[in-house]
Amino acid sequence: MNPLVGGLSVIGAAARRLLATIGSEARFVGDVAIGLRDLRTWIPETTTQALKLGVQSLPIALFIATFTGIVLALLASYSFTGAVPLYFVGTLVGKTVMLELAPVLTGLALAGRVGANIAAELGTMRVTEQIDALETLTYDPVAYLVVPRVVSGTLMFPLIVGASMIVGVGAGWIASVLLLHLSSPEFVKGLRLFFQTFDVEYGLVKSASFGFAVTLIGSRRGLRAEGGAVGVGRAATSAVVYSAVMILVLDAFWAVTWLLGREST
């Protein structure tokens, strides 16, 4: 084969695969949107998924938030010593937890727990042909399996992150009082100093997008699993990896589109 033709065919094949992947993923998102119309199929499953993906994820999320708050308070006091009033520990803990750490750390933790869980569950169903059986019974597998997970993930992630914000700030407060000998009024003064409702809104909206991405990626990876247990494991691994990457990409996206240029007070 002519080397020039060979090189062009390699590039063409790569472009075709890329477009096919984008088209396939976009079609999957479209299927989810279409599945949303089938309320009677996905609504009964939503609370079950909300319990599994959201409520049962609370302990790990709150555990992470607790230690994040404590470490943030100690880091802040370490940075502020001698130069900045110590009540700014409250400011730093509050702003950092609400704007960044609670959404992102919780999102990464849930990407591992929820994303891998969804991918493994749906992958097992795929390789054991349960999904084929659903299709045989004229059930829409997307409406029955994917939509409840995506909806519950999108709704429950902000709640989990909201709880993480409260626990993280509370842990930082307790650590400041017990370890830094900062009085409660001082911590609260710092916390209230530059507080805006926007900080919470930003964190919650961001976490909702994380929940949507994690559940969507987990579902997609699980539905495309093939080759038995190895394929399920591969699907779970790729779901976690892609979810983590997507969380960081979305984090930057929201920072650029919503946070950049906004005046902080």
Added chain:
Amino acid sequence: MKRVNDAIVGLVVLVIVGALGGALAWVKGSDVGKRQHEVVARFHDVGNARVGNVVVIRGVVGGRIQGIELAPAGWVDVRMKLDPTVQMPKEPVVLLNESSLFGEWQATIVERSALPHDETVRQQIADAPHDGNVLPGATLPGIGKLTAVAGQIAGDVANVAGRVEVAFDDQAARELRSSIRNVSDLSKTLATTVRMHASDLDTLSNQLRTAIATMQRTVITVQGTAERIDSATTSKQVRDIVENLAMASSDLRQTSTQVRDLAGRFATSQTRLDSFLANSDSVMVKINRGQGSLGLFVTDASMYRRTDSLLVQMRALIADIQANPKRYVSVKLF
């Protein structure tokens, strides 16, 4: 089982939403269900004041800013919610100012008489509308403005310091040191001079004292002479002497007039002589330069030699004429 799941999820959702809402309200300082009264103050500019900033009365937090809105005619209205226990001072005014160096702002309600002695602030208060429902307000400059001014001053000082540094270089320092040394030497010299002059003054005062004594003696002598002259004026001898003196002075005047004329003539002759000498000098200079016939004659050696040769030949010719006159003179009558 499904119902239990729903209940658990619902409970969790409610708890988290309630906790989050309560935490938000608490952090924002919202006083839900608490009766408060509202106060509005009017400002030209509110600086960096924001909703939620505290309102301070006599150093105590008595409320919070609830809203900041643009008002007609270029004013800004700030709505403040105050605790019902807060008692407003007589003639209250509101100041917006920074409460710390880190960008925190607060509204401070003070009595008009307690305003800071700042002309700008007083002018802002005077400009604000004096409505019973709206308090006049003024904004104190923020730390940003102050640091900007301080920075400008620091820049000016640095500029001046730079100029001084340029002007007061090593050379200037050496010159200053030299000047100080010179002043020191001068002061030493002055001290020496003063000491010397002090001894001279002693000598001088002694001499002066001696001179005064001499003058006293002279005065006594003059006094005796005057007494003698006084006795002499009574005889005719003095008049003769005076007349003789008048005649002598008249002769002397005539003589001096003649001397003056003589001196004038002499001066004229001297001027002419000067002119003559100047002309002579000019002629001599030309002669020396070889200008003119005489100059050529004087300076040209060949002409001297030719003239000398001519004189020798003429002398020989005259001798030959004396010896043989018929050769040169022939007399014929017809």
